[in-house]
Amino acid sequence: MFDNALEDKESLYRVEETREWEVARSFCGLTYAPLEAIPLIKGSKPNAVLKRLQCNDITFSRFCFGTPTRVEDFDPKAGNIIVVNTLRGNVRHPLTGQTHADTKAGESYVVDSSRTDYWNIASGDDLQLNLTIPHSLMEAISERWYGFIPGDDFWKRRIVFGGKSSAWLSLLNYTIQSVSTLSEPDELIARKANELLCIDLLHNWAKGAGLCLESGARSAAPHYVRDAEKLMTLQAKQNPTILDIAAQLSISARSLSAGFREFRGITPHSYMQAKRLEALHEALVEAAPGETVSSIARSFGYVNMSAMAVAYRKRFGRNPLHTLRRR
Secondary structure, three states, X not given: OOOOOOOOOXXXXXXXXXXXXXXXXXXXXXXXXXXXXXXXXXXXXXXEEEEEEEEOOEXXXXXXXXXXXXXXXXXXXXXXEEEEEEEEOOEEEEOOOOOEEEEOOOEEEEEEOOOOOOOEEEOXXXXXXXXXXXXXXXXXXXXXXXXOOOOHHHHOOOEEEEOOOOHHHHHHHHHHHXXXXXXXXXXXXXXXXXXXXXXXXXXXXXXXXXXXXXXXXXXXXXXXXHHHHHHHHHOXXXXXXXXXXXXXXXXXXXXHXXXXXXXXXXXXXXXXXXXXXXXXXXXXXXXXXXXXXHHHHHHOOOOOHHHHHHHHHHHHOOOHHHHHHOO
Protein backbone atom coordinates (compact mmCIF):
# COMPACT_ATOMS: atom_id res chain seq x y z
CA MET A 1 0.00 0.00 0.00
CA PHE A 2 2.80 2.42 0.91
CA ASP A 3 5.55 1.32 -1.44
CA ASN A 4 5.57 4.76 -3.07
CA ALA A 5 4.53 6.88 -0.09
CA LEU A 6 6.44 10.16 -0.01
CA GLU A 7 8.18 9.29 -3.26
CA ASP A 8 6.27 11.38 -5.80
CA LYS A 9 6.24 15.15 -6.17
CA GLU A 10 9.63 15.44 -4.56
CA SER A 11 9.53 19.22 -4.73
CA LEU A 12 6.99 19.12 -1.88
CA TYR A 13 9.31 17.30 0.47
CA ARG A 14 12.59 17.73 2.17
CA VAL A 15 14.42 14.86 0.45
CA GLU A 16 17.78 13.45 1.37
CA GLU A 17 19.78 10.24 1.38
CA THR A 18 23.05 10.05 3.23
CA ARG A 19 26.00 7.88 4.20
CA GLU A 20 26.94 10.20 7.09
CA TRP A 21 25.88 9.53 10.68
CA GLU A 22 25.77 13.18 11.65
CA VAL A 23 23.38 13.99 8.82
CA ALA A 24 21.10 11.09 9.78
CA ARG A 25 21.17 12.06 13.48
CA SER A 26 20.43 15.67 12.62
CA PHE A 27 17.41 14.62 10.55
CA CYS A 28 16.11 12.52 13.45
CA GLY A 29 16.61 15.39 15.87
CA LEU A 30 14.59 17.74 13.69
CA THR A 31 11.91 15.23 12.71
CA TYR A 32 11.34 13.20 15.90
CA ALA A 33 13.37 14.50 18.86
CA PRO A 34 17.02 14.90 19.79
CA LEU A 35 18.26 11.33 20.35
CA GLU A 36 21.19 8.94 20.33
CA ALA A 37 21.71 6.65 17.32
CA ILE A 38 24.13 3.75 17.85
CA PRO A 39 25.22 1.47 14.97
CA LEU A 40 25.13 -2.20 15.97
CA ILE A 41 27.86 -3.17 13.50
CA LYS A 42 31.11 -1.50 14.47
CA GLY A 43 32.44 0.83 11.81
CA SER A 44 29.32 0.62 9.65
CA LYS A 45 28.01 3.63 7.77
CA PRO A 46 24.34 4.40 7.25
CA ASN A 47 22.62 4.09 3.92
CA ALA A 48 19.82 6.29 5.16
CA VAL A 49 16.59 7.38 3.51
CA LEU A 50 15.46 10.70 4.96
CA LYS A 51 12.27 12.13 3.46
CA ARG A 52 9.56 14.14 5.11
CA LEU A 53 6.35 16.02 4.44
CA GLN A 54 4.86 18.61 6.77
CA CYS A 55 1.06 18.44 6.92
CA ASN A 56 0.10 21.30 9.19
CA ASP A 57 1.12 20.12 12.69
CA ILE A 58 1.89 16.50 11.74
CA THR A 59 5.16 15.44 10.14
CA PHE A 60 5.19 12.41 7.83
CA SER A 61 8.58 10.81 7.25
CA ARG A 62 9.90 7.95 5.13
CA PHE A 63 12.92 6.75 7.01
CA CYS A 64 15.57 4.11 7.58
CA PHE A 65 19.20 4.05 8.69
CA GLY A 66 20.04 1.30 6.20
CA THR A 67 22.13 -0.57 8.77
CA PRO A 68 21.24 -2.26 12.08
CA THR A 69 20.87 0.60 14.56
CA ARG A 70 19.64 1.25 18.09
CA VAL A 71 18.12 4.64 18.87
CA GLU A 72 17.50 5.77 22.45
CA ASP A 73 17.32 8.76 24.79
CA PHE A 74 14.56 10.60 22.92
CA ASP A 75 14.39 14.08 24.44
CA PRO A 76 10.98 14.45 26.16
CA LYS A 77 11.22 18.23 25.84
CA ALA A 78 10.49 17.88 22.12
CA GLY A 79 6.93 17.07 23.20
CA ASN A 80 6.19 14.55 20.46
CA ILE A 81 4.13 11.42 19.96
CA ILE A 82 5.75 9.09 17.44
CA VAL A 83 3.93 6.52 15.30
CA VAL A 84 6.20 4.01 13.57
CA ASN A 85 4.57 2.23 10.61
CA THR A 86 6.85 -0.56 9.41
CA LEU A 87 6.92 -0.98 5.62
CA ARG A 88 9.54 -3.74 5.45
CA GLY A 89 12.01 -5.50 7.69
CA ASN A 90 11.30 -5.25 11.40
CA VAL A 91 11.74 -2.81 14.25
CA ARG A 92 11.91 -3.77 17.94
CA HIS A 93 10.12 -1.51 20.45
CA PRO A 94 9.57 -1.57 24.23
CA LEU A 95 6.12 -2.35 25.64
CA THR A 96 5.69 -2.71 29.42
CA GLY A 97 8.34 -3.67 31.92
CA GLN A 98 11.00 -5.76 30.21
CA THR A 99 8.75 -6.87 27.34
CA HIS A 100 9.15 -5.76 23.75
CA ALA A 101 7.56 -6.29 20.34
CA ASP A 102 9.00 -6.65 16.85
CA THR A 103 6.81 -4.88 14.30
CA LYS A 104 6.84 -6.33 10.81
CA ALA A 105 5.51 -4.97 7.52
CA GLY A 106 2.03 -3.50 7.95
CA GLU A 107 2.19 -3.14 11.73
CA SER A 108 2.22 0.14 13.63
CA TYR A 109 3.52 1.24 17.03
CA VAL A 110 2.76 4.38 19.02
CA VAL A 111 4.69 5.98 21.87
CA ASP A 112 4.46 9.38 23.55
CA SER A 113 8.13 10.25 23.92
CA SER A 114 7.19 13.29 26.02
CA ARG A 115 5.66 11.06 28.72
CA THR A 116 7.74 7.87 28.74
CA ASP A 117 11.15 6.62 27.68
CA TYR A 118 11.60 5.09 24.26
CA TRP A 119 14.16 3.16 22.25
CA ASN A 120 14.03 1.00 19.16
CA ILE A 121 16.28 -1.40 17.29
CA ALA A 122 15.98 -1.42 13.50
CA SER A 123 16.96 -4.53 11.55
CA GLY A 124 18.86 -2.62 8.87
CA ASP A 125 16.71 -3.90 6.02
CA ASP A 126 13.74 -2.01 7.43
CA LEU A 127 11.84 0.93 6.00
CA GLN A 128 9.47 3.06 8.06
CA LEU A 129 6.69 5.52 7.31
CA ASN A 130 6.46 7.53 10.52
CA LEU A 131 4.26 10.24 11.98
CA THR A 132 5.43 12.85 14.46
CA ILE A 133 2.50 14.42 16.31
CA PRO A 134 2.79 17.13 18.99
CA HIS A 135 1.39 15.91 22.31
CA SER A 136 -0.48 19.21 22.59
CA LEU A 137 -2.36 18.48 19.35
CA MET A 138 -3.55 15.09 20.61
CA GLU A 139 -4.70 16.67 23.87
CA ALA A 140 -6.68 19.29 21.96
CA ILE A 141 -8.31 16.67 19.71
CA SER A 142 -9.23 14.51 22.70
CA GLU A 143 -10.77 17.43 24.56
CA ARG A 144 -12.67 18.59 21.48
CA TRP A 145 -14.16 15.22 20.54
CA TYR A 146 -14.39 13.34 23.83
CA GLY A 147 -14.70 16.14 26.38
CA PHE A 148 -11.64 15.28 28.44
CA ILE A 149 -7.89 14.81 28.27
CA PRO A 150 -6.57 11.40 29.41
CA GLY A 151 -4.07 11.36 32.24
CA ASP A 152 -0.44 10.34 32.02
CA ASP A 153 -1.25 6.68 32.69
CA PHE A 154 -2.83 6.63 29.23
CA TRP A 155 -0.07 8.53 27.43
CA LYS A 156 2.59 6.27 28.95
CA ARG A 157 1.11 3.19 27.31
CA ARG A 158 3.13 1.88 24.36
CA ILE A 159 1.17 -0.33 21.99
CA VAL A 160 1.33 -2.19 18.68
CA PHE A 161 -1.75 -1.84 16.48
CA GLY A 162 -2.93 -1.90 12.89
CA GLY A 163 -2.03 -4.58 10.38
CA LYS A 164 -1.98 -4.85 6.59
CA SER A 165 -5.77 -4.72 6.24
CA SER A 166 -6.41 -2.27 9.08
CA ALA A 167 -8.56 0.85 8.84
CA TRP A 168 -5.60 2.82 10.21
CA LEU A 169 -3.37 2.01 7.23
CA SER A 170 -6.22 2.70 4.81
CA LEU A 171 -6.77 6.12 6.40
CA LEU A 172 -3.05 6.84 6.40
CA ASN A 173 -2.79 5.94 2.73
CA TYR A 174 -5.82 8.08 1.87
CA THR A 175 -4.42 11.04 3.80
CA ILE A 176 -1.01 10.90 2.16
CA GLN A 177 -2.52 10.56 -1.31
CA SER A 178 -4.93 13.44 -0.68
CA VAL A 179 -2.32 15.83 0.66
CA SER A 180 0.45 14.91 -1.78
CA THR A 181 -1.71 15.37 -4.88
CA LEU A 182 -2.69 18.95 -4.06
CA SER A 183 -1.31 21.43 -6.57
CA GLU A 184 -0.65 23.81 -3.68
CA PRO A 185 -0.92 23.52 0.12
CA ASP A 186 -4.46 23.79 1.53
CA GLU A 187 -4.48 24.54 5.25
CA LEU A 188 -8.09 23.51 5.81
CA ILE A 189 -7.61 20.11 4.15
CA ALA A 190 -4.38 19.60 6.11
CA ARG A 191 -6.12 20.44 9.41
CA LYS A 192 -9.00 18.06 8.69
CA ALA A 193 -6.55 15.33 7.68
CA ASN A 194 -4.70 15.85 10.94
CA GLU A 195 -7.93 15.61 12.90
CA LEU A 196 -8.99 12.35 11.22
CA LEU A 197 -5.61 10.76 11.86
CA CYS A 198 -5.55 11.85 15.50
CA ILE A 199 -9.08 10.59 16.18
CA ASP A 200 -8.32 7.19 14.66
CA LEU A 201 -5.01 7.01 16.50
CA LEU A 202 -6.75 7.85 19.78
CA HIS A 203 -9.28 5.09 19.08
CA ASN A 204 -6.55 2.51 18.48
CA TRP A 205 -4.51 3.72 21.44
CA ALA A 206 -7.49 3.63 23.79
CA LYS A 207 -8.42 0.14 22.62
CA GLY A 208 -4.91 -1.06 23.36
CA ALA A 209 -4.88 0.70 26.73
CA GLY A 210 -8.33 -0.56 27.76
CA LEU A 211 -9.88 2.92 27.96
CA CYS A 212 -13.34 3.80 26.63
CA LEU A 213 -13.01 7.33 25.28
CA GLU A 214 -16.75 7.74 24.81
CA SER A 215 -17.71 6.99 28.40
CA GLY A 216 -14.70 6.08 30.52
CA ALA A 217 -13.84 9.40 32.12
CA ARG A 218 -17.37 10.77 31.88
CA SER A 219 -18.96 7.97 33.86
CA ALA A 220 -16.20 8.20 36.47
CA ALA A 221 -16.62 11.96 36.98
CA PRO A 222 -18.70 13.13 39.96
CA HIS A 223 -22.22 14.34 39.24
CA TYR A 224 -21.35 18.01 39.78
CA VAL A 225 -18.82 17.92 36.90
CA ARG A 226 -21.38 16.36 34.55
CA ASP A 227 -24.06 18.82 35.73
CA ALA A 228 -21.67 21.73 35.21
CA GLU A 229 -21.03 20.58 31.63
CA LYS A 230 -24.76 20.53 30.96
CA LEU A 231 -25.17 24.05 32.35
CA MET A 232 -22.23 25.36 30.34
CA THR A 233 -23.67 23.88 27.17
CA LEU A 234 -27.15 25.29 27.80
CA GLN A 235 -25.90 28.72 28.90
CA ALA A 236 -23.02 29.10 26.43
CA LYS A 237 -24.52 32.22 24.87
CA GLN A 238 -24.77 33.94 28.24
CA ASN A 239 -21.11 33.12 29.01
CA PRO A 240 -21.55 32.64 32.77
CA THR A 241 -18.50 32.81 35.00
CA ILE A 242 -17.23 29.74 36.81
CA LEU A 243 -18.47 31.32 40.04
CA ASP A 244 -21.96 31.54 38.49
CA ILE A 245 -21.90 27.87 37.48
CA ALA A 246 -20.58 26.78 40.87
CA ALA A 247 -23.27 28.80 42.66
CA GLN A 248 -26.01 27.13 40.61
CA LEU A 249 -24.66 23.76 41.75
CA SER A 250 -24.19 24.87 45.38
CA ILE A 251 -20.50 24.03 45.38
CA SER A 252 -17.34 26.14 45.52
CA ALA A 253 -15.51 27.27 42.41
CA ARG A 254 -12.40 25.60 43.83
CA SER A 255 -14.15 22.22 44.05
CA LEU A 256 -15.50 22.61 40.52
CA SER A 257 -12.05 23.46 39.17
CA ALA A 258 -10.48 20.53 41.01
CA GLY A 259 -13.10 18.15 39.61
CA PHE A 260 -12.49 19.29 36.04
CA ARG A 261 -8.72 19.02 36.41
CA GLU A 262 -8.93 15.50 37.85
CA PHE A 263 -11.59 14.01 35.58
CA ARG A 264 -11.29 16.09 32.41
CA GLY A 265 -7.67 17.22 32.41
CA ILE A 266 -8.80 20.78 31.62
CA THR A 267 -10.10 23.81 33.50
CA PRO A 268 -13.82 24.60 33.62
CA HIS A 269 -13.00 27.92 31.94
CA SER A 270 -11.49 26.07 28.96
CA TYR A 271 -14.58 23.88 28.72
CA MET A 272 -16.86 26.91 28.91
CA GLN A 273 -15.01 28.74 26.15
CA ALA A 274 -15.06 25.65 23.94
CA LYS A 275 -18.85 25.35 24.30
CA ARG A 276 -19.22 29.07 23.64
CA LEU A 277 -17.28 28.76 20.38
CA GLU A 278 -19.34 25.73 19.36
CA ALA A 279 -22.55 27.67 19.97
CA LEU A 280 -21.19 30.60 17.96
CA HIS A 281 -20.30 28.24 15.13
CA GLU A 282 -23.84 26.83 15.11
CA ALA A 283 -25.29 30.35 15.07
CA LEU A 284 -23.11 31.32 12.10
CA VAL A 285 -24.20 28.21 10.19
CA GLU A 286 -27.87 28.98 10.86
CA ALA A 287 -27.62 32.78 10.42
CA ALA A 288 -30.43 34.64 8.67
CA PRO A 289 -29.73 36.81 5.60
CA GLY A 290 -28.31 40.19 6.61
CA GLU A 291 -26.69 39.03 9.82
CA THR A 292 -22.97 39.67 10.20
CA VAL A 293 -20.19 37.98 12.12
CA SER A 294 -19.93 40.99 14.43
CA SER A 295 -23.64 41.14 15.21
CA ILE A 296 -23.79 37.42 15.96
CA ALA A 297 -20.58 37.44 18.00
CA ARG A 298 -21.76 40.42 20.08
CA SER A 299 -24.94 38.54 20.94
CA PHE A 300 -22.64 35.96 22.55
CA GLY A 301 -20.84 38.65 24.53
CA TYR A 302 -17.71 38.85 22.40
CA VAL A 303 -16.16 42.31 22.43
CA ASN A 304 -12.72 41.77 20.92
CA MET A 305 -13.49 40.49 17.43
CA SER A 306 -9.84 39.85 16.57
CA ALA A 307 -9.30 37.61 19.60
CA MET A 308 -12.58 35.83 18.87
CA ALA A 309 -11.54 35.19 15.27
CA VAL A 310 -8.17 33.77 16.36
CA ALA A 311 -9.84 31.39 18.84
CA TYR A 312 -12.46 30.40 16.27
CA ARG A 313 -9.88 29.67 13.59
CA LYS A 314 -7.80 27.61 16.01
CA ARG A 315 -10.80 25.44 16.87
CA PHE A 316 -12.50 25.10 13.48
CA GLY A 317 -9.69 25.68 11.00
CA ARG A 318 -11.41 28.54 9.21
CA ASN A 319 -12.43 32.15 9.76
CA PRO A 320 -15.92 32.87 11.13
CA LEU A 321 -16.68 34.89 7.99
CA HIS A 322 -15.95 31.81 5.89
CA THR A 323 -18.49 29.83 7.91
CA LEU A 324 -21.09 32.57 7.53
CA ARG A 325 -20.64 32.77 3.77
CA ARG A 326 -20.96 29.00 3.33
CA ARG A 327 -24.21 28.65 5.28
